[in-house]
Amino acid sequence: MSALALSLPAMAEPPHLVQQGTARQLQVQGKPMLLIAGELGNSSSSSAAYMAPHWKKLRDMHLNTVLAPVQWELLEPVEGKFDFTQVDNLIRDARANNLKLVFLWFGAWKNSMSTYVPSWVKRDQARFPRAALVNGQEVEILSAMAPTTLASDQKALAALMAHIKQVDGKQNTVVMLQVENEIGMLPVARDYGPLAQAAWQGQVPRELTAYLTAHRDSLVPEMKRLWAAQGARTSGTWAEVFGGGIAAEEVFTAWYYARFADELTKAGKAAYDLPMYVNVALNRPGRLPGEYPSGGPLPHLIDVWKAGAPSIDMLSPDIYFPNFVDIVNRYKRADNPLFVPEANNADHPQVAGNAFYAIGQLDAIGFGPFSIESIDDKSGALGAAYDVLEQLAPHILAAQGLNKMAGFRPKALYDETLLYEPQVAVIGDYRFTVAYADIQRPALSSKTAEAGGIIVQIGPEEYLIGGSGVTVTFAPAKDGGGQAGIDSAWEGRFDSAGQWRAGRLLNGDQTHQGRHIQIPAGQWQIQRVKFYRY
Ligand code: N0T
Structure with missing residues (x-):
């Protein structure tokens, strides 16, 4: 087109x-x-x-x-x-x-x-x-x-x-x-001014209960629980439908x-x-x-x-x-x-x-x-x-929503614990496993936490792999599909006209003799990789 x-x-x-x-x-x-x-x-x-x-x-x-x-x-x-x-x-x-x-x-x-x-x-x-506030004191809201x-x-x-x-x-x-x-x-769950007080005594608007009813199977878990706790009522005051506690006030x-x-x-x-x-x-x-x-x-x-x-x-x-x-x-x-x-x-x-x-x-x-x-x-x-x-960006936009792309980063918990478990994505006919440590020298460095990556499919066997600090191994998506190898891997850049300008051909130590794609920590780059089966 x-x-x-x-x-x-x-x-x-x-x-x-x-x-x-x-x-x-x-x-x-x-x-x-x-x-x-x-x-x-x-x-x-x-x-x-x-x-x-x-x-x-x-x-x-x-x-x-x-x-x-x-x-x-x-x-x-x-x-x-x-x-x-x-x-x-x-x-x-x-x-x-x-x-x-x-x-x-x-x-x-x-x-x-x-x-x-x-x-x-x-x-x-x-x-x-x-x-x-409850005592009538006004806030700067x-x-x-x-x-x-x-x-x-x-x-x-x-x-x-x-x-x-x-x-x-x-x-x-x-x-x-x-x-x-x-x-x-802030700093309370709801407004206690006169207009709000009157609304709080009133009925929950129909549009809200109608929405909850129509989406009852896909409500977020917290809302499902809160609404179900009062019997999933389709009418009533805020206290009747949502229980009258602070959760009701927040709704x-x-x-x-x-x-x-x-x-x-x-x-x-x-x-x-x-x-x-x-x-x-x-x-x-x-x-x-x-x-x-x-x-x-x-x-x-x-x-x-x-x-x-x-x-x-x-x-x-x-x-x-x-x-x-x-x-x-x-x-x-x-x-x-x-x-x-x-x-x-x-x-x-x-x-x-x-x-x-x-x-x-x-x-x-x-x-x-x-x-x-x-x-x-x-x-x-x-x-x-x-x-x-x-x-x-042009390749990302072409791939969005079509199962042709995946993104990666070491997952962190709320308490800042970093989980370095490899992440897996199936894109096209290949299954990719992304790890964050250099698998030839599997030590975490201060740069490991900064890792991130993206894989975008641009052809049946061809992918762009961008990021930093990622090691990507690959296999056929389906079991029994033999094994997968690297046909060719190039580093390079897209120029301002969107044309690929290849740099080094990556092989040997740079792909661990064909075993994986690696973008070292501490640099951000793109590799264009073609896979094959044997
Ligand atoms: C943001 C910004 C700005 C782990 C705060 C972020 C911006 C506002 N609020 O600098 O004021 O206009 O939208 C909330 C930050 C939560 C902190 C959590 C720390």
């Missing part, structure tokens, strides 16, 4: 999600795109001068996308008077550096709090009521229950989206939008946050229909709702958010915990493509391995370490890993 024939009819469409096999991909200007990204620190995008020295460095690190906050207080300093200077500067500077943008809408809530709202919102607690707050947030986001459409609808520098940032109630909180976010998203999309997602502040095990941001799009509340916010395309986890693998597996679902907007800080040893796992194993739309502009990439590790991903 010619790329031109595919891209022409889609030119007029804004970036949007399309299905390919079991994956959903972000299409930009008629072509799928992998977001090799990073997120700016919270305050950096407020100053073009502050950002000026950083853009080139980010592109040189092989990012193709930057996640950048847009603050309500800067956008609408006076009610109804919009100032798009920041937005225009970001778009101009991203374009000049050949980068795409995901805007983060810091509206009503940013990390639970309502500190990015304009002064005229902060100071008007009658029109924009605060959430309250806007109540999700107030239609006036929703209306003002909607107006601002719609103005932002209409402006992006106007200045960027053709060029599509801005490819997605994050709705708010890490929504969730209540999640529902009203989801409804607010959904109405906000709809207003934004009505102005300009970009893919929109909410990001997740994950909870530490053993903590109670309110000790962590209660009611956010957490793993145990995915059903509530899917029911309450059908306009939101993705629930996207911010992952700073070591058990990355377990977390991303909860967010990759048929109804939820994986996107990781924040992932450790950019100099964390496992950050590149996490990117390879999310993208290779779970068809992630993209990945973005936090505070990317502050990285001191002296080791060059993230840049080198992103270089490999950038080269492989």
Whole structure:
């Protein structure tokens, strides 16, 4: 199929999600795109001068996308008077550096709090009521229950989206939008203000119980248990349906946050229909709702958010915990493509391995370490890993959702224990076993924890293997299929036109005399390998 024939009819469409096999991909200007990204620190995008020295460095690190906050207080300093200077500067500077943008809408809530709202919102607690504690004391968090707050947030986001459409609808520098940032109630499980109290006494909305009923077999385990505990009721008060404890309060909180976010998203999309997602502040095990941001799009509340916010395309986890693998597996679902907007800080040893796992194993739309502009990439590790991903991106995108790809990293537990058990993947007619120690000298080094890899099938017997610190052995996928050997293994690079430029032919000690493919720890590279049977 010619790329031109595919891209022409889609030119007029804004970036949007399309299905390919079991994956959903972000299409930009008629072509799928992998977001090799990073997120700016919270305050950096407020100053073009502050950002000026950083853009080139980010592109040189092989990012193709930057996640950048847009603050309500800067956008609408006076009610109804919009100032798009920041937005225009970001778009101009991203374009000049050949980068795409995901805007983060810091509206009503940013990390639970309502500190990015304009002064005229902060100071008007009658029109924009605060959430309250049990004793009535207000917190610096806007109540999700107030239609006036929703209306003002909607107006601002719609103005932002209409402006992006106007200045960027053709060029599509801005490819997605994050709705708010890490929504969730603190330091208690729910709002006790007057509007919330009335809703808490009321009935659970039908849409929620209808959703639970329709999805009863596929609910997340925590929700299945909570709902079943009261007999899976299809009507009643929050206490009747969910038991009245703190878990019920959190479901209540999640529902009203989801409804607010959904109405906000709809207003934004009505102005300009970009893919929109909410990001997740994950909870530490053993903590109670309110000790962590209660009611956010957490793993145990995915059903509530899917029911309450059908306009939101993705629930996207911010992952700073070591058990990355377990977390991303909860967010990759048929109804939820994986996107990781924040992932450790950019100099964390496992950050590149996490990117390879999310993208290779779970068809992630993209990945973005936090505070990317502050990285001191002296080791060059993230840049080198992103270089490999950038080269492989066309092949990754061609393989997504079609059982032609797998991703690897040593699995870590929440307590940071690293498990170096080899991982197995069947891709096409071959079974691959990926180990993380050099099997000729099987000692773990300080670099072993940084390992990561991806295998992408590009022909019946041909594969691209990218990564660092991986040793790959291979066998026919089916027992009785004889044995498998290396026909040829080359290291090399894809040039900027996507042409393969071979380097060394790898054989002898570099493949342990044909026994395995190895990418040594401490470097990131691609090998193009053809296998055969004997
Ligand atoms: C993030 C960032 C920024 C193992 C914190 C991450 C960003 C917000 N929150 O620097 O404020 O805007 O979304 C939560 C970090 C959890 C820490 C877990 C440590």
